[in-house]
Amino acid sequence: xxxxSRAYRPDAAPAAxxxxxxxxxxxxxxxxxxxxxxxxxxxxxxxxxxxxAEISALAVPKLERIPLDAQLVVAAQLAKALQLxxxxxxxxxxxxxxxxxxxxxxPRRGGRKKVAAALRSRCHLWAHxxxxxxxxxxxxxxxxRRQAGVPPVRFLVMDEDDNQIGRFVGLATDVxxxxxxxxxxxxxxxxxxxxxxxxxxxxxxxxxxxxPVNEETLGVMREKHPQAPEPPLPPIPPxxxxxxxxxxxxxxxxxxxxxxxxxxxxxxxxxxHLLDLVSPGSPIRAPLVAVIARIATGSLPDxxxxxGFGARLVALEKKDGGLRPIACGEVLRRMAAKxxxxxxxxxxxxxxxxxxxxxxxxxxxxxxxAMVCAMRCVGEAYRRDGQGRGILKVDLQNAFNKEPxxxxxxxxxxxSQLDAxxxxxxxxxxAGLWEHLIVWxxxxxxxxxxxxxxxxxxxxEVVCLAGERVPDEFAAxxxxxxxxxxxxxxxxxxxxxxxxxxxxxxxxxxKRARAIASLxxxxxxxALLNSCAGFVCVVSLMRATGPVADYGRVDTFMRRALxxxxxxxxxxxxx
Numbered sequence: 001x002x003x004x005s006r007a008y009r010p011d012a013a014p015a016a017x018x019x020x021x022x023x024x025x026x027x028x029x030x031x032x033x034x035x036x037x038x039x040x041x042x043x044x045x046x047x048x049x050x051x052x053a054e055i056s057a058l059a060v061p062k063l064e065r066i067p068l069d070a071q072l073v074v075a076a077q078l079a080k081a082l083q084l085x086x087x088x089x090x091x092x093x094x095x096x097x098x099x100x101x102x103x104x105x106x107p108r109r110g111g112r113k114k115v116a117a118a119l120r121s122r123c124h125l126w127a128h129x130x131x132x133x134x135x136x137x138x139x140x141x142x143x144x145r146r147q148a149g150v151p152p153v154r155f156l157v158m159d160e161d162d163n164q165i166g167r168f169v170g171l172a173t174d175v176x177x178x179x180x181x182x183x184x185x186x187x188x189x190x191x192x193x194x195x196x197x198x199x200x201x202x203x204x205x206x207x208x209x210x211x212p213v214n215e216e217t218l219g220v221m222r223e224k225h226p227q228a229p230e231p232p233l234p235p236i237p238p239x240x241x242x243x244x245x246x247x248x249x250x251x252x253x254x255x256x257x258x259x260x261x262x263x264x265x266x267x268x269x270x271x272x273h274l275l276d277l278v279s280p281g282s283p284i285r286a287p288l289v290a291v292i293a294r295i296a297t298g299s300l301p302d303x304x305x306x307x308g309f310g311a312r313l314v315a316l317e318k319k320d321g322g323l324r325p326i327a328c329g330e331v332l333r334r335m336a337a338k339x340x341x342x343x344x345x346x347x348x349x350x351x352x353x354x355x356x357x358x359x360x361x362x363x364x365x366x367x368x369x370a371m372v373c374a375m376r377c378v379g380e381a382y383r384r385d386g387q388g389r390g391i392l393k394v395d396l397q398n399a400f401n402k403e404p405x406x407x408x409x410x411x412x413x414x415x416s417q418l419d420a421x422x423x424x425x426x427x428x429x430x431a432g433l434w435e436h437l438i439v440w441x442x443x444x445x446x447x448x449x450x451x452x453x454x455x456x457x458x459x460x461e462v463v464c465l466a467g468e469r470v471p472d473e474f475a476a477x478x479x480x481x482x483x484x485x486x487x488x489x490x491x492x493x494x495x496x497x498x499x500x501x502x503x504x505x506x507x508x509x510x511k512r513a514r515a516i517a518s519l520x521x522x523x524x525x526x527a528l529l530n531s532c533a534g535f536v537c538v539v540s541l542m543r544a545t546g547p548v549a550d551y552g553r554v555d556t557f558m559r560r561a562l563x564x565x566x567x568x569x570x571x572x573x574x575x
Contacts, residue, residue: 048094048131052307055098056266060105060142064195064261066276069116073123074103075277075284080127082287086294093304096291100268102126102134105141186519193524195272197261198531201524205515211315211323220323221315244343246293248285252278254335254342265330266312274331295336309333361425371422371429372490372544378420378431379463379492383482389419390464391431392441392474393487397454424488426453438473461485490544502541502549509537510557517561525565529558 050058066074081099084092103126107118125133185204192201211217255274264270277284294300300308311327318324340346341362350362360367375391382389418432418440430440445455457476463485464470470479484497491501519525538554555575563570 048091048098049135050098052094052097052304055094055101056307056310056312058101058138058142060101060138060268062100062264062268062270063104063106063115064191064270064272066104066273067112067116067119069113070119070123071276071279073120075282077103077123077126078277079283079287082284082291086287086290088294088299088301090301090303093301093308096269097267097304097307098131099126100264100270100273102131102138104268104273105138108141108144189519189528190521190524192261193527195261198528199259200261202512202516202528202532205512209317211317217315217323221313221325224323224325225313244293244296244340244345246289246296246339248289250339250342251289251292251335254338257338258331258334262331263328265328265333266307266310267330269331271331292332292336292339295333296340357423358421358428359423359425361423368424368488369543371424372488374420374422375429375431375487376490376492376544379482379485382431382465383494386465386482387468389431389433390437390462390468390470390474391429391482391485392437392477393461393463394428394430394441394444395456395459395461396426396448397456427488429487434471438471441473490541495548498545499549502545502551505537505541506551506553509554513557513561517564522565522567526562529561529565 078099081092081096085096086092103119103122107115122134122137125131188204189201192198192204211220255271255278258271260272262271264273274284274288278288295308308330311329314326314328316324316326354362360371364370379391382391417436418430420429420431421440422429428444430437432440441455448455458478460477461480462470462474462477463480463482466481466483482493484491484493484501486492486501491498513529516525516528519528538551541549542551559570559575562575
C-alpha cells in the first residue's frame with residue numbers, strides 16, 4: 001500500500017483530492033483564501049492558537065530521523081509550508097516555524113511502525129488545518145515530561161522584553177572513564193553511531209557541562225547578549241539580490257556539507273530532517289530553494305525576522321569558571337549564510353578587506369594552521385633574540401548589540417611595521433617591538449570600537465622573555481613566558497613545555513579510547529575507534545607542534561582499545 005494513502009483516515013476524507021492539493025499555491029498575506037484549496041489554507045490564520053515565541057518555548061523532544069514509511073507524507077506537508085513561506089506571508093513563516101514542533105515531536109510510544117503511524121496521523125490533521133489539535137497534543141507531551149520528572153530541555157529563548165520563555169539544552173555529563181559510563185550515555189552513543197554521527201557520539205562520552213538553570217546563569221547570558229535597538233543599516237541594492245545564485249545543486253551541496261547531527265534552531269527543524277526528505281522527486285525541492293533564496297536576500301516579514309534569523313542560546317561552563325554562550329541558529333538561515341559566503345561576487349568583494357586585516361579564518365583553507373605556524377615561528381625567533389619585543393594576544397569582549405563608537409583613523413605606516421599580525425575569526429595576535437605594538441593596540445581599539453568590538457584587557461595576554469620589562473600600556477594583561485604559551489589552543493614554547501602540553505591531551509585521548517572500547521556493542525566501538533578516537537586528534541597536534549612530542553603512546557593505547565573491542569590480542573602482524 002502506498003504510504004501516502006495511509007495519511008488519510010477512512011472516516012474523514014479530504015475536502016479536495018490529494019493529487020490536486022499539493023499543486024495549489026498558498027495565498028499571500030492579506031489575500032482571500034481559495035475555497036477550492038481545501039480547509040488547510042482557508043482555516044490557517046484562525047486556527048493557529050500560538051505565536052512564534054510560544055512555539056519556540058514549547059519543550060518537546062523531536063525525532064532525530066523521519067521513518068521511511070512516513071517520508072512521502074511529511075515531505076508533501078512540509079512542501080506546502082515552504083510554498084506558503086516563499087510567498088512572504090507572515091502566516092506562512094509561522095506555519096513553517098511550527099512544523100517540526102507540531103508534527104515531528106516524538107510520540108509517547110516508540111517503534112518504527114508506531115512512529116510512522118503517528119506522523120501520518122499528524123500530517124492528516126495538518127493538511128486539514130486542525131492546528132489546534134496538534135498544539136494541544138504537543139502541550140500534553142511537554143506537560144507529561146515535566147510530571148514524570150524528565151530533565152527539561154535546557155535552552156534559552158529571549159523575547160523582545162528580555163523575558164525568559166525557554167530553558168537550557170545539552171548533555172550534563174563529563175564521563176571520560178569506562179567505569180563511569182551509565183546506561184543512558186551508552187544508548188545515546190550507540191544511537192548516534194548508527195546514525196553515522198560519529199563526532200556527536202564521541203562527544204557524548206566527554207561533553208561539556210551545562211550551566212545550572214538559575215538566575216545567576218540567566219544574568220550572565222543577558223550580559224553577554226544584551227537587548228538593544230536595531231542598528232541603522234543601508235538598504236540592500238536591488239542588483240545585489242539579482243547576482244546571488246541559489247539553485248538546487250548549490251542548496252543540496254550546502255545541506256550535505258553541514259555536520260552530521262548538527263543541532264536545530266528554535267523551530268526544531270534539523271538538517272537531518274531535510275536530508276531525509278530530499279530524495280529524487282521530492283516535492284520540497286523547488287519550495288526549499290525559493291525559501292532559502294528569500295532568506296539570502298533578506299526578504300522576510302518583519303514579524304518573522306527575529307525567529308528566522310534568531311537562535312537558541314546554550315550556556316556551557318568554561319574551564320576557568322566562566323560561561324560560554326553557544327548559539328544554535330535555524331538550519332535554513334545557516335544554509336543561506338553558507339551560500340552567500342561561497343558566492344563569487346561576495347567573495348571577490350570581501351577577500352581584499354580580509355587580507356588587509358590579516359584574517360585567516362574566512363576564505364582561506366587551513367587558516368588556523370597557517371596562523372599557528374606563523375606565530376610559533378615568531379615565538380621561536382623571539383626566544384633566541386627577543387629583547388624589546390613581544391607577542392600580543394587580544395581577546396574581544398562580547399560585541400552583541402553594543403552601540404558603535406565614533407570611527408577614528410590610525411597611523412597605517414606604524415601599524416605596518418609589525419613583525420607579524422594574524423586573526424582567526426575573533427582570535428588575534430600581533431608581534432613586534434613594544435613601541436609598534438602600542439601603536440597597533442591603540443589603532444585596534446579605535447577601529448574595533450567603531451564596529452562594536454571592544455578589547456578585553458583582562459583576558460588579553462602579552463608573551464615575552466622572562467625578566468623583560470613590559471610597557472605600562474600592557475600592565476592589565478596576563479603575562480606569559482615565551483618558554484610556555486599557546487595560540488589557538490596549540491602549545492608553543494620550549495620542547496619540554498610542548499611535550500607536557502601534548503601529554504595532557506593524549507591522557508584525555510587515552511581515557512576516551514578506553515571508554516569507547518568498553519561499549520557493549522563492538523560494532524559501535526570499532527566504528528568510533530576507526531573514525532575519530534585518535535587519528536584526528538594526533539594529526540592536528542602534529543601539524544601544530546611538529547615532531548617534538550612522543551606520539552608513540554597513541555599506538556599503544558589504540559592497540560589495547562582495539563584488542564578489547566575485538567576480544568582478542570593483536571600481534572605485531574595483525575596490528
